[in-house]
Amino acid sequence: MPIFVPASGTLPGGLNPPPIDPLEVPSLSWTDARGRTTLLSDWENGWVLQPGIRGMDLPGYDFYTDASPQIDGNALRGLRAQAREIFLPLAFFDTSRAGFMTRKRSFFSTLNPRLGLGTLAMTEADGSFRTIEAYCASGAEGDFGENSSGLHWQVVGLTFSCPSPYWLGESVHVEYGAGASGSFFPVLPVVVKNSQVLGDTVIDNPGDARSFPVWTIHGPATSVEISNATTGLSFSVTASLGSSDVLVVDTRERLQTAVLNGSTNWWPNLATDSDLWGLEPGENDVSLTLAGTDSDTTVHLDYQPRFLTA
CATH class of the missing domain: 2.40.30.200 (Elongation Factor Tu (Ef-tu); domain 3)
Incomplete structure (x- = not known):
């Protein structure tokens, strides 16, 4: 019976030690x-x-x-x-x-x-x-x-x-914002004119499977549409957000919710044709369109890549 002897040379089980083999694992x-x-x-x-x-x-x-x-x-x-x-x-x-x-x-x-x-x-x-x-x-x-x-x-x-x-990788956090400069930069965060966040960006999902993000939208905004041109899917918010409002749209499977300010159910304020889409493995062409914004408006994206192996 093979026995693994520790550095001290003492056996863990006394006169009847366990059959412990060396094992190399992370x-x-x-x-x-x-x-x-x-x-x-x-x-x-x-x-x-x-x-x-x-x-x-x-x-x-x-x-x-x-x-x-x-x-x-x-x-x-x-x-x-x-x-x-x-x-x-x-x-x-x-x-x-x-x-x-x-x-x-x-x-x-x-x-x-x-x-x-x-x-x-x-x-x-x-x-x-x-x-x-x-x-x-x-x-x-x-x-x-x-x-x-x-x-x-x-x-x-x-x-x-x-x-x-699926095994989950390290969380990814991205922020998008509106500024008063009127300029568009194809790097994160996306900064555009202060009346509207109209940003096209590429989100690269390094995982092996579709990952479902959580979107956190800080007002103000009179309307919100977030779409994935790679899959042709989108979701829209039809009600206005005030300057102090925070809307969290959770697209994760079996957890899908839309909650305003941590307590109010805003699911009825999603457009009826909305699809709470996920990020496909690889590059995703994503657009964020928000009307009625100002320099305080931000959109945060959080997701965990999903993998087939540990």
Whole structure:
């Protein structure tokens, strides 16, 4: 049975050490819904990731096909990425039974799915990271077999279920504004004449999938239209914003809202033909058209690129 001996030379499990193999992975952490963060390979804290990690790369897909009489093969009509499962084998250990139980119980308390969704984060050596929302679906029930536990150690295989199949990159924030100069600059922020924000800009989404932004519009403005010429979709706000008003239009899937000043539902003030569009991977030709603005009018864009792999 292979044993990984730490730098101190002491075995974590006393006379019955755990089967810990060396494992080279970037930093992987778990943050529960209460904000408690645990580094998953942490010798000092008494847990180490084991070989056998699965589910970090491409998600599974459902493919929808049709067959036609007298035509060989099928026609692909559509597909959808499935919810993702990530499997993490983890060894817990200590030099004493009491220390081992304290460490294991402390970590397992963060896996309670009733707390809500937590976050798995993969961080590379250069500081770049990707995250995915998840909850622990199985694996922490307890297995006390001969090859999975001892007096001072236990190896568990935790399965995390991820409602979205995509890993999220670092948030992107862009600001657009109106100024009194009347000039247009094709760099961010966009500055145009003070009666109207009429800006054409290119937004480059570095992700592998469509990303859905949150738009924050600071008045005044008598009308707002934001469109994506790459997809041909747009949404419009038909009511006026005062100088102190802030409208947040959230286009994210399953979260779509339009809220004024943090409390008032402004969904009825979106044009009936509005589509809360997303940013396609790569370049998107976007136009912002606001009437009745002044130098205080700004539009903020926030989104997280979505990736197929960690």
